[in-house]
Amino acid sequence: MNLPLVSVIVPNYNYAESLDLCLRSVLDQTYPHLEVLVVDDCSTDDSVAVAEGLGVRVLSTGANGGCGNARNVGVAATTGSVLYFVDSDVSLAPDAVATAVRILGSDPAIGCVCGIEDPEPLLHDTITARYRGLQYHYWSVTAEGDITFLFPALCALRRDVFDDVGPFNPELRQTEEVDYGYRLTRRWRMVLTREVRGRHDHDHALRGLLRKLFHRGRLRVPLYLRARRFASGFETQSRAWGSLAAAASLATLPLGLAHSLLLVVPAAFLLLSLACDAGMYAFVLRRNGPAFLGLFTAVHFVVNVTITAGVAAGAVQWLGSRAFRRLYDRTFPAGAAA
Incomplete structure (x- = not known):
């Protein structure tokens, strides 16, 4: 053969x-x-x-x-x-x-x-x-x-x-x-x-990983807006919502300063973030036990917030930069279907 x-x-x-x-x-x-x-x-x-x-x-x-x-x-x-x-x-x-x-x-x-x-x-x-x-x-x-x-x-x-x-x-x-x-x-x-x-x-090192994920989130904005959908595989709508919910939990945390009962708002966003990728957390628990799951969850929370920050930066850049909006013109030429 x-x-x-x-x-x-x-x-x-x-x-x-x-x-x-x-x-x-x-x-x-x-x-x-x-x-x-x-x-x-x-x-x-x-x-x-x-x-x-x-x-x-x-x-x-x-x-x-x-x-x-x-x-x-x-x-x-x-x-x-x-x-x-x-x-x-x-x-x-x-x-x-x-x-x-x-x-x-x-x-x-x-x-x-x-x-x-x-x-x-x-x-x-x-x-x-x-x-x-x-x-x-x-x-x-x-x-x-x-x-x-x-x-x-x-x-x-x-x-x-x-x-x-x-x-x-x-x-x-x-x-x-x-x-x-x-x-x-x-x-x-x-x-x-x-x-x-x-x-x-x-x-x-966490710093290097976060820097990379921030820029990947930023640079995906004009691509996904042109494609009008996520790439299938790996990144999903559920995981995108999980990142957004993690950032929302951090953003609403100051509500607790006004009244302790308002801490239910960031807590709810945090639970939503965890639920969006519950299978992953269960996988880590089975494989590495509860102690490492705690470390894993903390790191993933920071990762989610960083990704959301990158996407937000990309959205601002998309609004203000024509060159940024045209970054994927080769992939989606004028008149071509997304």
Whole structure:
């Protein structure tokens, strides 16, 4: 049987610490017909030396341009009929490539297969990393099936599909995956499955995670207003309401200064926020027990408030900036259906 050549493309920027584990997991795949390329986005650490020390080809982007641009560079420099994108802070399960190729070949309508990350963090066992691993895993598992939200840290797609959809938008740095998912699923199925697995080196510090989520929330505003809907998978209306309710509970807390009975208002918003993702909290309780659930809930409350703040900032920017409103003109050109 002739196996398709799979081009494994690893975009990297200053992830020398996890890159060794990432590349070793790629080189240890059960799938035998691979070419591996690290596209380095002008790192200032030892990333290039790590990759070259493992005998992996490295190509530089020439100027720092973000993950989307690095993936585009990698596609142009490889020849496989299947493209496999793996972020440099992700370690693959041994059969991750073979399983994705099998699923792609099972239905010609499937253009892309995305994997699900394990709940345990790859490297750092901080509270933030453990929180993010559990939250990201649960949200992914509950979105399993057909999606429109691309998971580019661990995904495979056919080259002919990439050629049809076009490259990642190099102007986007925090939302290129949602943008690409909208474009791809206009003509092809995209599937998220736990059969394809990996482990992620999640954010170690809360400040860094919050900064990232704030800007992702801000930059999604013009995209979702143009699309008139959320991307299916991962982000849901219920979770959006949960974020809004968490922010409302904080905003109404001063009511208790007027009268203690008015504390029922922020309490009600807090309960609503918890109810909007009750399944996730039950999952964390079963897996990690009540003590960690308390820490998890506190972190997720702060995350929800941060996301709402990012969306609010994006709404203000959308009202005041024509350039911001046109950020996704490539995805939704004038006269095209949303």
